Amino acid sequence: MKVLVTVKEVAEADDDFAIEGTDIAESDLEYDLNEWDDYAVEAAVQLAEAGIADEVVTVTVGPERAEETIRMALAKGADRAVRVWDDALDGGFADVASKVALFEAVVAEEEPDLVLGGVQAADTGFGATGVALAERIGFEHAAVVNHLDVDADAGVAHVHRELEGGVEELTDVDLPAVLTVQTGLNEPRYASLRGIRQAQRKEIAAKDLSDLGLTADDIESALTITEMYEPESESDAEMIEGDAGESAGRLAEVLREKGVGA
Template sequence: MDIIVCIKRVPLTQEVDLVIDAGKKDIRKDDLAYILNDWDSYAIEEAVQLKEKYDGTVTAVTVGDEEDEEILRRALAMGADRAVRIDPGSRPLDGFVLSGILAAVVKTIPHDLVLTGVQADDDNAGLVGVMLAERLGLSHAAVVTRIETENGTARLHLELEGGMDAVCQIRFPALLTIQTGINEPRYVSIMGIRKAGKKELKVIALNELGLSEADLLPQTQVEELFLPPETEGAEIIEGDPGTIAETLLRIIREKGVNV
């Protein structure tokens, strides 16, 4: 089974005070550390486990500059066989452009399965996986929590809204977006990453893909980025049960709810 995993390097924003940049289009990232997107870590692990069970190859693909090769080395250390980086230069990237760039590369690599994370931790859009499937003409399923393969098909468990799950059947080739918790990503040591340096890492320039200007024109743009406005703290209601109930009813009515 030949598997391609599309991954992304994202800034680590937990437990830091985010600052909006001067243009109000993004956050300041110069002092932030970068890591492999959490969802993509699970996608790589799932691909490697499938390879170990059914043989085949795993290829990790990312769009980014030379610093993004760090996550490709990590994917190789986890068990991927080769890696591809597409250098976008200074091109602005949104989900539409990213999916087009990835599709141009993925279609040149033999594959039975394409995996992506459900979403990226920086924009939380959740667009690229399903848009990539559409561009490649692949059957797809999103928010996958279990994969059971048999005779060129897969039985999938999907996470739905409202705490519900679904089970479906899909034929290969296909694209799946992987949810966190599907597995336990393996630990990667510094020595393992160094050894992964011997594996193939191919770099492709954007102008080698034959994409038109229309293909590289973003379809979305950020008008303004801002932090949520500060609001008042919670109101603690005290008193006996009857008093609390009357106060709650008054508050609900003041908010415009008919009870």
């Protein structure tokens, strides 16, 4: 079977950052592979190692800069990558439906049996693309998967979904399916030097809207970010000052007052 993994390069803000207009200043952002997607890549590579998946393809919506992150996924064992970008995507805030339109076109070309992606992206935190994609392409789905066992012969994925409050739901999902992967599903590997070398030779196919048979109308976003600001701190904490020894001393007083360690 063929596994398609959606991989996002996410931006993380530095501890000190400035807001310019409706986004964080470019110089205050660091880019990295989305943490949740790292688990999705690992799950796909493990399926390949177990002989269940014949091919693992990653798909990313992102500018050329994202290729460094895509290479990381390739170095961890994905076979090849598709990177979708178009000037029409620059600047605006893509809504769920426009991302789904892009992935739908890639799914039509790749015809995967299983699509894996992270539960959410660390930067925008929507947590919606995978489930919406499943609806669009007519796949079954399960969100927030923290245990995965694929029975390819039966065409079923046995999953656990991590609910709130320490409860897991056990579900059988018919393939083809889209599964959104929760952190903790597995232990994502570090890329080996050999993997990193091999990744340099793996294909990253760049596609724009016309390559995918789409037009700007297909990705018109219904959402606009109108403001971005730092939330006002609601802290009324007593901040304990001083060097480590002084602050530990004051904290010890506080704890003893509360009857701790007495």
